[in-house]
Amino acid sequence: MTSYFETRPIGTNPGGISRRGFLKAGGIGAMMLASGMQTAFAASAYPARPISVIVPYSPGGQGDLFARILSEPLAALLGQSVVVENRPGATGMLGTRNVIRSGADGYTALLGQTGEIAIIPSANKDAGYDTLNDLQPVALVGDSPLVIIAPAKASFSTPAELVSQAKDRQGGLAYASSGTATPGHLAAAAMTLETQTDMVHVPYKGAGQAMTDVIGGQVDFFFSSASAAMPHIKAGTVKAIAVASLERMGALPDVPTLNETIVPGFNYSLWGGYFLPKKTPADIVQRLNQDVNALLARPEIRERLEADGAAVRQNSSDEFLQFVEQEIAKYRKVIDTLGIKIG
Structure with missing residues (x-):
């Protein structure tokens, strides 16, 4: 033995x-x-230096507003400065690429929005990145529904009347957008598909020009951001026809949704949230998610976001990932059906 x-x-x-x-x-x-052990130590010691939040557009937009509302209180929670940097260019692609290439250490985040996250990679073969392969969703900050607005003297006032006139008028109605393959363009295109109407797309170089021509009556309607539309609705220079969310807006309680009127399930919005490069340590993603959600629970911060027309809801990083996946699939369906391409 x-x-x-x-x-x-x-x-x-x-x-x-x-x-x-x-x-x-x-x-x-x-x-x-x-x-x-080094990775765990790095995550537990995070953050050890200031954090940059890249907004891939010029100052003043929704994403810039979200980032700046949260920057100081987030810095207080993290114990490090949070610096908002605007890096506009190539419809959000430039800043997005910068973040992806920055390294997965949690020190460079993206305040990403609907366009560069859910639309551009499907519509532009030269985007240079794939959202789900290159970025890690951290937390959704706010979700602002699109609002259909029309000239104050438009002959239609309801979604049903809009569709009826589009079918009756030779050549259909003309709708504005702030550019090809923007959320407003694709929302309007989705509505034309769902209602089987013939409408003419008139792209502008930005929302400001589109709004000017809606007010002047040069185009029939425009899927606008709620924040951009509200001042003109209150002033009476345009009228709100419908909201593109599943539920009515608190700021426009008398304006129906497309979901409840002509297109069940219709839901198109402008949203923004934090993203990090893929392969960022899970502990860092979780830390940022927890801190952002803690801020979203504060009444004063929620009120500031809601004042801009944004719906605010707490969410885990997994829930935000599922949301992003659904948004990409929704927009890709419209893009592929109509063969929309940019770049």
């Missing part, structure tokens, strides 16, 4: 691995353990 304490020649082991191989394997294991 072989004893458990049987001596073996030096340089061998129960698994038959040589002493050199055994030590080598042990060394690899030690390196992996050390690497894991």
